[in-house]
Amino acid sequence: MGQKAVAMVNNNSDFELVGVFNPIIDSLDPNDYGLDSKVKVFNNFSQINIEADIWIDFSIPSAVFDNTKFAISKGIRPVIGTSGLSEDQTSELKSLADDKKLGGIIASNFGISAVLMMKFAQTAAKYFDQAEIVETHHEDKLDAPSGTALNTARLIHEVQQQDEQKNPNESDPLGTRGGDYHGIKIHAIRLSGFIADEEVIFGSDGESLTVKQSTTDRASFMKGVQLAVKEVMNRNELVIGLEKII
Known part of the structure; x- marks a missing residue:
C-alpha cells in the first residue's frame, strides 16, 4: 500500500x-x-x-x-x-x-466501493433489526476484524440505537458465531487469494438482503x-x- x-x-x-x-x-x-x-x-x-x-x-x-x-x-x-x-x-x-x-x-477503507457499501448498509439498517458481517482478507492482514467491518457495524448500530437481540438458547462452545459488536456478529476470514471482500447480510421475517463488495487490486x-x-x-x-x- x-x-x-x-x-x-x-x-x-x-x-x-x-x-x-x-x-x-x-x-x-x-x-x-x-x-x-x-x-x-x-x-x-x-x-x-x-x-x-x-x-x-x-x-x-x-x-x-x-x-x-x-x-x-x-x-x-x-x-x-x-x-x-x-x-x-x-x-x-x-x-x-x-x-x-x-x-x-x-478511514477504515479508501475503496470507493467499500465506502458505498457501508453507506448502503447504514441505509438498510433502518429497515432491518438483524445483521451479520462477513469480511475476507489476505492471510497477512494483522488485525481482525478489519477496520471496515468494525466501522460498518458502528454505522449500523448508530441507526438501530439498540443492541441486536441474541437467541438466549444458542450454544457456541467453539466460538463459531463470530465476534460481537452490540449484538452484530462479525466473521473474519484470512486466506491467500483474497485482497479485501466484505458482505453485510440483513434478515427479517420473510426476506433478506445482502450488500457485498470485492477489491481485486490495491x-x-x-x-x-x-x-x-x-x-x-x-x-x-x-x-x-x-x-x-x-
Whole structure:
C-alpha cells in the first residue's frame, strides 16, 4: 500500500512527494528505493525536518497511533488508511487535530466501493433489526476484524440505537458465531487469494438482503486517497470515515 501511495503521488501533477518514513530501514538514500534524489528518506521521527502538507499512512496497527500523533504535532494533515486504532485512540487524535484546526481523515477503507457499501448498509439498517458481517482478507492482514467491518457495524448500530437481540438458547462452545459488536456478529476470514471482500447480510421475517463488495487490486484504494488528500486541505477538523466526504 505504501508503494501504491508513492506511485499515486508521483503520478498526480497536483502533488509532490517530499519525504518518506520507515523506522525499520537502514539506508537513507532515496536511490535505493527508486525515488527521486530530491525526496528525503527518514527512519526516525527526530530526523524529520521538512515542510509537508499531508502525511499519508499505510503502516501497521502498532505504529499508526504514534505516527498520526507525530504528524498532528508538526501541523501535517494526516490521511490515515491503517486500521487497528482503538476508539479511545481515534478520539484522542481527533481532539488533538481539532484543537489545532487541522484537517485530516482516518478511514477504515479508501475503496470507493467499500465506502458505498457501508453507506448502503447504514441505509438498510433502518429497515432491518438483524445483521451479520462477513469480511475476507489476505492471510497477512494483522488485525481482525478489519477496520471496515468494525466501522460498518458502528454505522449500523448508530441507526438501530439498540443492541441486536441474541437467541438466549444458542450454544457456541467453539466460538463459531463470530465476534460481537452490540449484538452484530462479525466473521473474519484470512486466506491467500483474497485482497479485501466484505458482505453485510440483513434478515427479517420473510426476506433478506445482502450488500457485498470485492477489491481485486490495491490500486483501487488510491482513488479514495487522492480524494481525501485534496479534501483535507479544505477542512479544519479530523474526519473519521471516508463516507463523511463522499
